[in-house]
Amino acid sequence: MWYEEAETFVDLHVNARPASGRNEIVGIFDDTLKIKVKAPAVEGAANKELVKFLSKTLKIPKSEILFVSGETSKRKRIRLPKNEKVMRLIGEMEA
Template identity: 75%
Template structure:
């Protein structure tokens, strides 16, 4: 499963692809959400870009997105507060 839901937050299992031509969600592959980000994987730039992109996409404060694991790996676990946009996205992706 590419996400884990609890009462107040959702953990997303993300496969990040840095240095892409644009920020976009590609889809769900091998139980991870594949996300392309423009920033290179240098000095945390891709992680910052990923958090910023997800923050705007799901309408959650960027400061409330936490890297639970995988900060230096392509496969990451991010914890986001629940939002209407995020829950709708999960519903759409699992339908």
């Protein structure tokens, strides 16, 4: 499963693809949410871009987006507060 839902938060299993042409959520592949980010994987730039993109897309403060694991890997587990936008994203990806 590409996400884990708790009472107050959701953990997303993300496959981040740095150095892409643009920031975008691609879809579900191999039980992960594939997200492309423009920034290269150098000195944390891709992670910063990923947090910025998720913050803007899901209307979540950057300070509330946490890396649970995989901060230096392409496969990451990211914790987000459970809100309407996050649940809508999950619903859209499941459809």
